[in-house]
Amino acid sequence: MRELERxxxxxxxxxxxxxxxxxxxxxxDGRVGGAIARAARRAGIPTEVAGREDAADTCRRAEVxxxxxPDDAIVTxxxxxxxxxxPLRFVGHVSxxxxxxxxxxxxxxxxxxxxxxxxxxxxxxxxxxxGASCAIAGSSPVALELARGLAAALGMRPFEVPExxxxxxxxxxxxxxxxxxxxxxxxxxxxxxxxxxxxxxxLAPLVLRSAANWAERGEAALTGPIARADATTVxxxxxxxxxxxxxxxxxxxVLAERTAALAAATAGVPA
Numbered sequence: 608m609r610e611l612e613r614x615x616x617x618x619x620x621x622x623x624x625x626x627x628x629x630x631x632x633x634x635x636d637g638r639v640g641g642a643i644a645r646a647a648r649r650a651g652i653p654t655e656v657a658g659r660e661d662a663a664d665t666c667r668r669a670e671v672x673x674x675x676x677p678d679d680a681i682v683t684x685x686x687x688x689x690x691x692x693x694p695l696r697f698v699g700h701v702s703x704x705x706x707x708x709x710x711x712x713x714x715x716x717x718x719x720x721x722x723x724x725x726x727x728x729x730x731x732x733x734x735x736x737x738g739a740s741c742a743i744a745g746s747s748p749v750a751l752e753l754a755r756g757l758a759a760a761l762g763m764r765p766f767e768v769p770e771x772x773x774x775x776x777x778x779x780x781x782x783x784x785x786x787x788x789x790x791x792x793x794x795x796x797x798x799x800x801x802x803x804x805x806x807x808x809x810l811a812p813l814v815l816r817s818a819a820n821w822a823e824r825g826e827a828a829l830t831g832p833i834a835r836a837d838a839t840t841v842x843x844x845x846x847x848x849x850x851x852x853x854x855x856x857x858x859x860x861v862l863a864e865r866t867a868a869l870a871a872a873t874a875g876v877p878a
Contacts, residue, residue: 628652628753628760629670629696634662634684639701639725640675641732646761659684666691671753672713673723674700681709692716697753699723703777706770707746719750723758723765724777728784737762744770790858797852826869833863834870 630653633640640656647654657665659676666672666688672695674684681700688698689712698713699721710720727739741763745751751767758765768776791814795806803809820828832840841863848856 628756630654630668631757632657632662632666632669632672632688632695633675634659634665634672634688635675637675638729638732638734640673642729642734642736643673643675643701643725643761645732646736650760650762652757652760659687662687663690666695670695671697671757672699673757674698676700678702678705681705682712685710685712689713689716689718692718697721697750699754701725703742703780704774706773707744710746714746719753720746721750721754723754725763726780740764740766742766742768742773742776744768744773790862793855793858797855800851826873829866829869829873831866833866834873836870 631647633644633647633654633656636656636658644654644656653669655665655668659680662672662684669691672688672691674681674688676684681702685698685700688695692698692713695713696718697720698710698718700709701724702709702722703724703726705722707714707720707722710718714720722742722744724742725736725739726741727734727736729736741758741761743751743754743758743765744767745754755765791807791810794810798806798809817828832844844859845856848859
């Protein structure tokens with residue numbers, strides 16, 4: 608069985624050409640800030656973490672600032688960090704959907720802007736980011752190289768996302784992660800209504816095996832009554848949901864339609 612978590616790649620804390628990565632100030636001491644700080648220190652990058660109220664002072668002791676704050680706080684945090692430009696040279700954020708123009712306060716003072724979004728769920732500061740992919744962007748080739756080098760040093764695999772497509776990229780990430788949690792909670796609640804205990808524990812092997820199959824085979828991993836065109840069983844599902852959990856029926860219908868389209872495409876049949 609293929610592991611769902613990749614091994615941590617070997618990465619040195621350097622940029623292209625072998626130059627060491629400069630000192631890093633992380634603004635925001637929450638889940639993402641804590642996880643990135645742990646990875647940065649493990650990679651040997653001089654790292655200091657500050658809350659938003661201490662951002663300016665901390666950023667004056669670094670060349671790179673990474674704003675690990677909620678999307679609606681990026682502009683405010685950037686305003687604070689911009690006061691440290693110079694000596695601060697680069698200011699970045701970790702938002703998946705936000706463009707670089709949120710960092711205008713720093714670039715107006717001469718800093719370069721970048722973004723670094725770990726394509727990973729980070730439920731707490733102890734979460735591991737190494738092994739994840741990482742969407743990057745930069746306001747210049749130098750800033751992009753900084754983002755690439757930092758992501759690699761943290762153990763992630765960097766890839767570029769066009770600025771004008773960041774919201775669509777983040778939507779894909781939300782479908783893959785957030786919606787999966789919502790979907791599995793819906794399945795667990797349905798079992799619990801039937802009197803089945805430990806629903807998450809019972810469903811977990813199925814979920815993990817299905818995810819591993821998808822990682823290995825893509826849409827060819829699809830199984831179940833819709834994939835085998837078992838209309839009778841699908842109609843039984845609908846009838847049962849009408850009785851037990853009618854609020855889940857619209858979700859079932861939307862996913863059934865998408866599943867049927869995937870099954871048809873896999874079989875080479877026009878949808």
